[in-house]
Amino acid sequence: MITSVRNSRVVEARKLNRRRERRATGKTTIDGPLLLREAIAADIAISEVFALADDEETVGLAESAGVELLAVTPDVLRSLASSVNPRGPVAVIAIPPPRAITATDAVLLWEVRDPGNAGTIIRSAASFGFQVLASRDTVDLWSPKVVRAGVGGHFRTPLIEDVTGIEELDRVGLVPLAMTTRGVAIGKVDISDPTPVAFVLGNEAHGLPAEISDRVTNVTLPMPGGTESLNAGVAASIAMYLRMSRRPQ
Amino acid sequence: MITSVRNSRVVEARKLNRRRERRATGKTTIDGPLLLREAIAADIAISEVFALADDEETVGLAESAGVELLAVTPDVLRSLASSVNPRGPVAVIAIPPPRAITATDAVLLWEVRDPGNAGTIIRSAASFGFQVLASRDTVDLWSPKVVRAGVGGHFRTPLIEDVTGIEELDRVGLVPLAMTTRGVAIGKVDISDPTPVAFVLGNEAHGLPAEISDRVTNVTLPMPGGTESLNAGVAASIAMYLRMSRRPQ
Numbered sequence: 001m002i003t004s005v006r007n008s009r010v011v012e013a014r015k016l017n018r019r020r021e022r023r024a025t026g027k028t029t030i031d032g033p034l035l036l037r038e039a040i041a042a043d044i045a046i047s048e049v050f051a052l053a054d055d056e057e058t059v060g061l062a063e064s065a066g067v068e069l070l071a072v073t074p075d076v077l078r079s080l081a082s083s084v085n086p087r088g089p090v091a092v093i094a095i096p097p098p099r100a101i102t103a104t105d106a107v108l109l110w111e112v113r114d115p116g117n118a119g120t121i122i123r124s125a126a127s128f129g130f131q132v133l134a135s136r137d138t139v140d141l142w143s144p145k146v147v148r149a150g151v152g153g154h155f156r157t158p159l160i161e162d163v164t165g166i167e168e169l170d171r172v173g174l175v176p177l178a179m180t181t182r183g184v185a186i187g188k189v190d191i192s193d194p195t196p197v198a199f200v201l202g203n204e205a206h207g208l209p210a211e212i213s214d215r216v217t218n219v220t221l222p223m224p225g226g227t228e229s230l231n232a233g234v235a236a237s238i239a240m241y242l243r244m245s246r247r248p249q
Numbered sequence: 250m251i252t253s254v255r256n257s258r259v260v261e262a263r264k265l266n267r268r269r270e271r272r273a274t275g276k277t278t279i280d281g282p283l284l285l286r287e288a289i290a291a292d293i294a295i296s297e298v299f300a301l302a303d304d305e306e307t308v309g310l311a312e313s314a315g316v317e318l319l320a321v322t323p324d325v326l327r328s329l330a331s332s333v334n335p336r337g338p339v340a341v342i343a344i345p346p347p348r349a350i351t352a353t354d355a356v357l358l359w360e361v362r363d364p365g366n367a368g369t370i371i372r373s374a375a376s377f378g379f380q381v382l383a384s385r386d387t388v389d390l391w392s393p394k395v396v397r398a399g400v401g402g403h404f405r406t407p408l409i410e411d412v413t414g415i416e417e418l419d420r421v422g423l424v425p426l427a428m429t430t431r432g433v434a435i436g437k438v439d440i441s442d443p444t445p446v447a448f449v450l451g452n453e454a455h456g457l458p459a460e461i462s463d464r465v466t467n468v469t470l471p472m473p474g475g476t477e478s479l480n481a482g483v484a485a486s487i488a489m490y491l492r493m494s495r496r497p498q
Contacts, residue, residue, distance in 0.1 A: 124479060222494070230373060
């Protein structure tokens with residue numbers, strides 16, 4: 001039983017709260033039984049699982065997956081978790097290796113900063129069959145908070161970070177569609193075309209830079225309420241749903 | 250300048266973090282300049298505004314709206330705000346008086362517990378022209394966290410709390426459509442019918458009780474990703490968008 005928050009394995013795991021450390025090690029942490037089950041089902045490499053001594057569900061999961069289990073006190077668990085009142089477990093996992101962008105439907109996050117929005121978009125993307133691309137200054141898709149909001153989507157669809165510009169979309173033949181408030185109503189754009197698309201989402205506060213929005217087709221979700229206010233995760237998810245439901249079979 | 254978190258007006262405002270106190274007084278607090286502007290624009294009664302002494306934007310807003318402004322220290326502001334690092338202001342506002350359900354499109358939250366989900370749904374509902382109904386055991390729609398996630402939607406669409414059952418929908422002729430994972434694909438339901446609908450959303454963890462889902466039409470968003478996982482705010486928003494875009498003009 002690990003009783004100290006200064007235990008070396010606990011300290012190493014806690015360092016993964018920093019993006020730099022995640023990048024250097026290729027690892028991150030995940031919180032809770034649902035994400036652990038999803039990671040096991042997706043054959044993600046799991047280094048170790050920290051859990052309360054009486055957490056029988058996790059003991060069973062770790063045993064069946066052949067993963068090392070470390071019993072910890074509630075204080076140690078709290079020092080590791082990204083949630084405020086963790087019931088555990090916290091697992092250290094390997095971030096899947098980088099992949100290339102493919103010629104399939106995508107959503108590109110450009111300077112999206114809110115972990116909840118990024119996670120929600122990844123969750124919807126996995127459900128609707130979209131790969132998720134992210135610019136360098138988007139929130140780290142593998143931060144524990146984003147993974148938590150992703151509810152397993154991270155393990156079910158490709159995530160490609162460090163995208164440097166929309167040229168990378170052109171290269172594989174993806175048609176970029178910028179989601180803005182002053183574009184063509186999405187119902188009027190032919191999103192049933194067989195060519196794969198990439199919905200491009202900008203920053204929550206200041207939207208997309210002109211260097212992107214001026215160069216590509218802009219699409220908008222009509223809002224008869226007279227306001228231009230949708231959560232970024234909601235806007236991206238509606239666009240993906242519409243494309244998915246009109247996708248050529 | 251108020252420098253103590255024990256100042257009586259600060260104490261009274263802080264009590265509004267409790268649902269019981271909000272119900273007793275008919276007041277709540279809102280955080281940040283955006284919500285204050287929205288409240289002023291919607292002619293919401295504002296009792297007082299707490300702001301940092303150097304917050305010139307709020308001074309200007311309060312003056313133009315004729316609202317009492319109380320200068321406070323950063324510590325006092327932090328004790329009042331629902332966000333972790335408030336830049337201010339925090340305003341005490343009157344919750345609009347209860348309204349009756351009308352024969353217009355609606356979303357009914359049934360035991361929805363997450364403030365972020367409830368707020369996101371209110372934001373989308375305001376954008377797509379839906380009234381928002383909530384069961385007694387749904388999160389308080391006027392809690393500061395829900396209002397924050399609503400980004401002004403609270404002031405732009407009717408909110409009706411304490412709904413006791415789907416009989417209340419029948420009474421005004423709303424057709425209930427339960428959002429579940431085992432219903433008819435939403436694309437196959439005629440949601441362009443002129444009769445107003447009410448999408449019914451259940452609890453994030455255990456969904457809708459059988460007493461509701463067994464009695465009404467169930468609709469589902471198809472997810473080719475093979476999982477049944479969408480954020481509740483996203484699912485409700487997609488349904489509202491689809492209905493809005495097929496609504497008879």
